[in-house]
Amino acid sequence: MKYISTRGQSPALSFSQILLGGLAPDGGLYLPETYPQISDADLTTMRGMSYAELAYAILSRFVDDIPADDLRAIINETYCADVYAYTRQEQNAADITPILQLEDNLYLLSLSNGPTLAFKDMAMQLLGNLFEYVLTKEGKTTNILGATSGDTGSAAEYAMRGKKGIRVFMLSPHKKMSRFQTAQMFSLQDENIYNIAVNGVFDDCQDMVKAVSNDAAFKAQYKIGAVNSINWGRIVAQVVYYFKGYLAVTQNNAQKVSFSVPSGNFGNVCAGHIARMMGLPIDKLIVATNENDVLDEFFKTGVYSPRSSEKTYHTSSPSMDISKASNFERFVFDLVGRDSEKTRTLWSKVDNGNSFDLKADGYFEKIADYGFVSGSSSHASRMQTIREAQAKYHVVIDTHTADGLKVAWAYFDKQTPMVVLETALPAKFEEAIIESLGHAPERPSVLNGIENLPQRFTVMEASAEAIKAFIVENT
Ligand SMILES: *Cc1c(COP(=O)(O)O)cnc(C)c1O
Numbered sequence: 417m418k419y420i421s422t423r424g425q426s427p428a429l430s431f432s433q434i435l436l437g438g439l440a441p442d443g444g445l446y447l448p449e450t451y452p453q454i455s456d457a458d459l460t461t462m463r464g465m466s467y468a469e470l471a472y473a474i475l476s477r478f479v480d481d482i483p484a485d486d487l488r489a490i491i492n493e494t495y496c497a498d499v500y501a502y503t504r505q506e507q508n509a510a511d512i513t514p515i516l517q518l519e520d521n522l523y524l525l526s527l528s529n530g531p532t533l534a535f536k537d538m539a540m541q542l543l544g545n546l547f548e549y550v551l552t553k554e555g556k557t558t559n560i561l562g563a564t565s566g567d568t569g570s571a572a573e574y575a576m577r578g579k580k581g582i583r584v585f586m587l588s589p590h591k592k593m594s595r596f597q598t599a600q601m602f603s604l605q606d607e608n609i610y611n612i613a614v615n616g617v618f619d620d621c622q623d624m625v626k627a628v629s630n631d632a633a634f635k636a637q638y639k640i641g642a643v644n645s646i647n648w649g650r651i652v653a654q655v656v657y658y659f660k661g662y663l664a665v666t667q668n669n670a671q672k673v674s675f676s677v678p679s680g681n682f683g684n685v686c687a688g689h690i691a692r693m694m695g696l697p698i699d700k701l702i703v704a705t706n707e708n709d710v711l712d713e714f715f716k717t718g719v720y721s722p723r724s725s726e727k728t729y730h731t732s733s734p735s736m737d738i739s740k741a742s743n744f745e746r747f748v749f750d751l752v753g754r755d756s757e758k759t760r761t762l763w764s765k766v767d768n769g770n771s772f773d774l775k776a777d778g779y780f781e782k783i784a785d786y787g788f789v790s791g792s793s794s795h796a797s798r799m800q801t802i803r804e805a806q807a808k809y810h811v812v813i814d815t816h817t818a819d820g821l822k823v824a825w826a827y828f829d830k831q832t833p834m835v836v837l838e839t840a841l842p843a844k845f846e847e848a849i850i851e852s853l854g855h856a857p858e859r860p861s862v863l864n865g866i867e868n869l870p871q872r873f874t875v876m877e878a879s880a881e882a883i884k885a886f887i888v889e890n891t
Contacts, residue, residue, distance in 0.1 A: 417480050419446040419648065422749040423763070424756025430481045432550050435649050436558060438642045443767075444759070445745050446648045451693040452477035459669045459696075462659060467512035468495040470663075471542075471656045478652050482549070490549055494542045500529040502841060502860040504811075513538070513657045515664040518809045521833045522824070524817070525661040532600060533841040533860075534735070535684065536571035539653035544575030544582075546649060551581040558641040559891060561628055561883075563587045563621035566597045567735045567840070572643045577606040585610045585887060587621035590875060595867050596846060602871035609872075610890060616878035619725050627880035628887075638887055645683040646742050654687030655694070657837075662696055665833045674700035674787075676824035676836045678816040679711055680736035682743040684837065689747055692787060699832050703790040704823035706733045706798075711741055715790035718780035720744070720762075721771035732795050732848045733815040735840070740766070751779055751786065791823035798822065802842075802852040812849065812857050814842040 418428035423444030434446045454462075462470055471491045479487055497509040507514035507526065516524040530537025551558060560582060562572060569586045576584045586601065590613035593601075602611050614621050629635055629642075643650075662673050675698060677685040685703050692698040705712045707729045714720045722740035731737055745763060751774070752758045762772045774780045793801070801818040805811055813821065816839045824836045842849045842857035849857040876882050 417452075417478055418449050420449050421446060422745050422756060423760045425760075431479045431648075432481045435546060435550055435647075436641055438644060438646060443763070444756070445646055445743070445749075447746055447749065448478060451690060454695045456669050459663075463663055466510075467656070467660060468492050470659055471495055471653075474656050474659060475652060486549065490545045491542070494545050499531065499541055500537075502529045502533060513660050515661065515835075516811065518805075518811070518836075521665075521830055522828060523661075523665050523833065523835045524811065524813070524821075524838050525657065525664070525835050526838050527657060528814075528838050528841045528844075530571075531574040532567065532570040533844045534567045534571060535654075535837065535839040536567050537574065538657060539650040540571040540575040540643065542653045543643060543647065543649050544579055547576070547582060548579040556639070557581040558583075558639050559887060560584045560641045560643055561587075561625055561887070562643060563618065563625045564601075565589065565618045565734060565737075566593050567844075568643075568645070570597060570600045573601055573604055573609050573611075576643075577604055577609055579608065583608045583610065583891065585612060585883070585890075587612045587614050587624055587876075587883065589613075589617050589621060590615050592617065594845070594847065596844060599866045599869065599871070602873045603866060603869040605870075605872055610886075611871075611873035612883065612886065613873050613875045614878050615875065620878035624878065624880050624883050628884060631880075631884075634884060638891060640887075644742070645681040651683060651687050651690070651743065651746075654684060655691050658688050658691035658698070659696060661835045661837075662691075662698070665835060669697060671833065672697045672699035673833045673835060674698065674702060674824075674827065676702040676704055676820045676827070676834060678733070678736060678820040678837065678839045679703045679705055680708075680738045680741070682711060682741040682747065684839070686743045686746050689750070689786065689788075693750070698787055700789055700827060701787045702820075702823055702827055703788060704820045705790065705792045706731045706736045706819055707792070707794060708737050708739070709792040710739070711744070712790040712792040714744075715783065715788055717773075718775035718783075719771055719773045720748075720766070722766060722769075724769075732798060732845070732851075733793075733819050735816055736819065747786075747788075748774075751782055789827060791826050793819040793822045799848075799852040802849065806853060812842045812853070813838065814840040814845050814857075815848045816840050816845075 421440035421444035425442035426440040527535035798818040843859040
């Protein structure tokens with residue numbers, strides 16, 4: 417299995433070769449040359465599998481340069497009940513992604529039982545173990561540099577803490593994250609984790625990362641790496657739970673299932689698209705956005721019009737506050753028949769700050785063949801959905817998941833099973849739950865008092881020179 421760039425001007429590489437990198441050298445995103453196909457018999461066999469067995473059955477089709485026994489060991493270490501321990505009372509941690517029935521044919525797939533209470537752990541935990549394995553084997557090290565406004569940074573830190581050959585330098589806007597999110601990250605005492613609180617906003621943090629990445633000499637000398645949402649390893653790990661969710665709510669392979677996915681950078685739902693391309697019987701893939709609705713606009717009109725970062729709204733579902741969807745190019749590449757020249761033309765417009773319209777050239781009609789539909793939510797509708805979910809289903813959901821449920825209701829026909837992906841636990845967004853329900857959500861008891869633990873972080877001015885000097889000093 418080789419990986420190619422959506423822009424067609426980079427050499428094809430193996431899984432381990434693309435694992436530690438980000439964009440392809442031509443600016444494109446990596447995708448497998450072809451999607452491995454799952455037969456009816458394969459799917460039947462998968463019905464009896466544990467999460468780890470299923471993960472191996474799927475990932476081994478994408479990874480052919482890690483020996484089978486090693487890959488199996490990495491997966492078994494990643495997907496075990498100890499790691500995904502924050503399960504709701506009535507659910508079984510051994511399921512890794514337990515399913516909760518809300519009503520007839522409507523389900524919630526719990527993806528947020530990992531250490532940072534958000535679905536990003538599902539892929540990031542695997543990435544941490546894969547990184548350590550590949551780096552150790554090749555005798556290499558890496559310094560991961562990232563910017564976060566919350567979920568990504570904490571998921572990366574909890575995945576990389578204590579890992580050999582890896583340091584993490586994570587920039588976050590000083591005093592701008594919730595107390596809980598800050599405590600989650602800053603209470604880590606591991607020596608290989610560096611929390612840097614930047615005097616500025618999230619965009620300042622991102623600009624510092626970009627400036628360092630654009631300094632090719634520094635980047636090479638200090639082995640700067642990334643774990644952002646375009647990383648192929650993250651996408652492929654997420655394919656697994658679409659299979660798990662499908663198998664959990666069906667009795668036979670003739671049934672189809674729809675998924676509703678709270679979306680920001682299009683990473684999560686991109687994995688659903690790949691599962692569908694592999695032959696998983698998915699009916700609809702529902703892209704649910706918040707007020708930052710670039711994707712909803714595209715799926716309704718065929719126009720992709722990324723916003724400038726000043727026009728990004730700060731919402732009560734902050735992990736979906738994006739101005740452009742960094743994984744979207746992967747889907748469009750498939751939609752235009754894997755025509756890399758066409759993809760290059762479209763993204764030269766995007767990279768110059770413009771939009772593109774797929775209606776004019778006939779591609780927009782093809783979207784239906786891929787099962788995609790979309791919708792969006794507002795602050796008021798998310799608050800209302802949290803209240804309704806509590807009243808109707810006796811379950812407390814977070815604001816991101818509320819966005820997914822709100823849009824799922826609009827497409828739910830009561831016949832086709834519908835799975836809403838739970839992308840965070842409510843405990844992570846306490847303030848919003850108090851606003852909606854008038855009381856705080858339940859918090860996993862071991863996290864009680866996390867805000868009072870000693871914190872380890874460095875305050876820094878928003879300057880690329882400052883972060884470079886800090887990296888030099890600490891490596
Ligand atoms: C990251 C995140 C999302 C958005 O996922 P994408 O892969 O960027 O589409 C949604 N909800 C939560 C809680 C997240 O952390």
